[in-house]
Each structure stands twice: as C-alpha cells, then as structure tokens.
Amino acid sequence: MSGWRNAAAVLVLLGLAVVAALPVAAQEKILSFAIEPAQVEVGAGERATVAVRIENASVREADNVVAAWTGPGGFLLDPAPQEIAVLAPFGSADLAVWILVPEDAPPGSVVGSLEFSYTYCIGDLCFQVFESRDVALVVRAPADVGLTEPTVPPSGQVPPSGQTQPSGRSATRAWIPYAVAAFVAVLAVVAAQIARSLGLRWPLYAVLLLATGGGLAYGVALGQHEQAQSIAAVLCTSCVGIEEAAARAPQLTAQEMTRIRAISEPVDLLVFHAPWCRSCPFAEALVEQVGALNARVGYRFVDVEREPEIARRYGVIQSGRTVVPAIVRLGVDRILFGIEDLESRLVLLLEEGA
C-alpha cells in the first residue's frame, strides 16, 4: 500500500517537474546567422564590410532583429546596421554590417563579436533571444601589405554600447516564476508526505485543495481560461490531424502564374489565421506571392482571435467552430479551408466569374 502511495507521489512530483521545466526548454533559437567572411582584412581608419545571412527556419515570425558590436574599444558599427522589423516564417534576409576601425588601431588581429537580438511570440508569450557570432578583423600596418602576426585581444574590454545581456545565450528570465512554482510544489508534496508518515491525512488534502484553487485562480488571472476557450473554439486543420502542416514554401507552377497574371478584374481576399496555427503561414505566404504576381489581387490577413466578428460575418465557421486557415474571396460564396492543394484551389477561386 504505502509503496504504491510513494510511487504515486514520485510520479506526481516527476510530472510537475517535467511540466515546469518544459516552458524553459520551449524557448528556441528560431533564426540562424551566417557571417561571410569570418575574417576581414582592413586598414586603420577604414571600414570592414561583413555580410550576414539570416534565415528563419520556423513557422514563427521573428521581430526586431538588431545587430550590435562587442569588441575592443574604438571599433564601431558605422553606419549602424538596419533593424529588420519583421522576418517572415521560412523567410531570409541579408544584412550588411560595416565595422569602423579606429585611426589609431595597432596592426594585428582583433576578435570581436556581432551580437544579434530578436523577439518572437508564441501566442501571448514573447521571447527575446540573444546570439553572437565572432568576427576576426586583421588590421593592416600602414605600410604593410601582407598579414601581420595575430595578437591576442586585450582582456577586460568594455562593450561600446549599452550591452548588458550575456551574449550567445537565450534570455531565460521567463522561467523564474515556473522554477519558483515547481519548488513550492515539490516542498508541498514533501511536506504532505512527511505529514502522512506521521498519520495525518488532512495536510495532503490542504495541499491539493490549495493547488486546485490557486491554479484555477492564478490561471484565470492570467487569462488562461480565455486562452483555453480560444484554442478550442478555432479549428486548426493541421493541429488535430485533418491535414498535414506544410513545412515548405508554396510553389506555383508556371502555368498557374500565367493564369494569375491573366486576371483582369479586381479581386479581394480575406485570409483567416490564428497565431498558433502551423499551416496558416503557408496560406499567408501563398496569398502574398499571388498579390505580388498580380496587383489586382488585394488581400487582408485576419487574426480570428483578435477579430472573431469578421470570421463570423464571412462564415468561416463550421457548426460553431472557426476553421483556420481559410481564404474567402469577397463576393464569392465559397471558402477555401486548409492548405492541401491550396495553390490550384486558390487559382480556381480567383478565376471564378471571370
């Protein structure tokens, strides 16, 4: 009997620990940064040019991609590289970075690092991610043509800008409340176990009731009941296995492109999506492509969680459930759900009535 109880307590404990640890691990680096070249030869007072290729391999959108420089004193990013406001899912961007070498820089090799930061959101929860890439600058001697002996960068350098975050690591401050919650839970379970070994049952019930009430109250305070409702009220076709999420960019055939370019009447599309829907970025990317091919195709993206009344008005609802992704053409009484064969289905919808 008591063996079973202990096993059950250990199971609950393990479960709590796993669930508490998950949010920490769920933060990922969704962008990859490639630097070309990794080593640049440059003269004092000149600018070294570095090209950065940034790729987004995830279904999430990355926002506010910023680059900064950490390295020996006097080296500056000049002009400051442009901030990339939005990097779309599966998208990529090239960033040119200029590093100004001070006039009085001694010849030799200097290693600094480009510090990138960006944010991405999953539902209401956003993460800021920091990453760094090393760049080696070989400063030429004024009259020297060849490479000079590399020198070790001076230690104890102060970063030139207001960089206070540790580099190369994800900012994981968001995990602290979970760690505290897990710690309290572990303490509570241990306390209940000790009480039970003393022959008391009520402390166990007190802990369970507190956890129940506290969980429900704190969850409601965080708005998690609304979140639960909105998750369940919107049907994401790829989430429950009605179709597969596409981890690829949409591909229009040459013939489909010709047919899209041939559309002569203005067409307006509404694209319904939800922030956590994995197949929605595919539908959005496809409509963006179509819009780029033919300016007569206008479109608007509608987040069904933010604007449910629009979803209701255009009937993107199947027996009470809003279905995403869905594409509606204004004036046409037919809705495209899901992403399977969406390229050909969308072209047919665009040509309707033409």
Add this chain to the structure above:
Amino acid sequence: MRLSIWRRITQGGGVLLGLLGVTGIGMTHILFPGLHCYACPWAITVCPVGLLQNMIVFGTFPFFGVGAILAYGLAAGRGFCGWFCPFGTLNDLLSFRKRRIRKAPSYGKYVVLVGTLVGAWALADTAFCKLCPAGSLESSIPYLILGVARVNRPFLVHMATLGATVVGMVLVARFWCRYLCPMGGILSLFNRVSLLHLRWSQATCTECGACEKACPMGIEPHHDHDDHNCIKCGACVDACSPGSLTLHCSPRRRG
C-alpha cells in the same frame, strides 16, 4: 436501483455534454472531465489533454488546466472514466465479450501520458491529437462529412488508430481506458484521494471473488479498492451479494 442503471444515465449525460454544441452554444471555458475532442464540431468543452499539449507548445505553464484537472481528480478520480467519459462509454458498449486480462501490466497509459507531454514539447506540436482515436471518431469523421476534411494521409492515420482501438475494445474489456488513455492516466493519480470512492468491509467479505469477475478493469476490488485502474463504476458493488463493497461520495475515513 442498481448502480449500473444510474451509470447509464450519467454516461448519457456525458455524451449529451459532449454534443451540446448542436444547440448552437459556442465553445465555453470548461474543461471536459474525460477524453473528448475539442475539435469535435459539436463540442462546447476543452479537451484537457489537448489543452496541456497546446500550453506546452506555447511555453506557458497551464495553471488553469492543472487547476481544473486537480478539481476533477479530487472530486471523482477515475470515476469520470466509468460514469461520464463518452469514449469510456464507447469502450463499455463495445466490450460485449467482457474478456479481461487480469494480470497484464497496464502502465502503458503513463507511457502515453509522458510521451504526449514530452512529444508536445519536443515537436512543438500537438502530436498526440494526430493519433488520438477519440479525435478520429469525434472530429475527423464529422469533418469529412461536413466537407472540411478530405481523405488524406493524416485522415488515414486517424482511421488506423481508431480501427486498432476498436478491435482492442472488442477483444479486451475497456482496452483503451485500461492500457492507453492519457486522461485516465492523469485521473488515476487521484484515485486514492478522490471523494468518490469504494469502501470495503472485511467483516462481511466472504472472498467469493464475484467482484473480481464483474470488474471490467480486471482488478480485485476486495484486495485493492483504490487501484489506479479502478473506474469506480460500481460493477463490483452490484455483484457483491454480502454488500461488503459500497460506493461513497464523501470525505474518506481515516485508514
């Protein structure tokens, strides 16, 4: 009245709650105390397993979901499996052979539970939902009829898991509930503390074994009436002629 008749009535209530969306009521904030797909076109409740997976994918601790599950667990533990869950009811209805494998280990449901949670984190996706036989029955098939779903690979995977589960249910009583259900796994953790519980009186028990024969979950109620597989359905209570086993919904006595 025999408990089994009351149980059919509450099981009917579970199916009714599962399909209450037919009346036009939209999705509510309520978690279903069992395994019932929220993607079912007529669902008005949130599937706890689906919600936990989504929250893990979002990287948010599911305070609300865990609180609600704790509340259900404290109230009845696995009693919901026996008295309310529509998928449990389907298990009941299909298990007409009443065959049980008593000694077979049944920890598979914990493997499924941990796999579901870890899978949601590792794949950043609701992976279990894509295999869930309740989802196959309650959302894949209805949406095929409604014209949203098509017969494609995910649909066939759903049909395969549903087919395998149905075969299992016909061959072995409460196959899904006993061996695989992650929701049953969660609720079973509360079986020893829940208000709804079996009581056994040693004084009147004749060790006849009638309860053991009646139990759909293949446990021995007179030896361990709080087993993690006990769904508190009361089949043993109805079968016990000396009345040694009784079902109560009240705070537990000490001991």
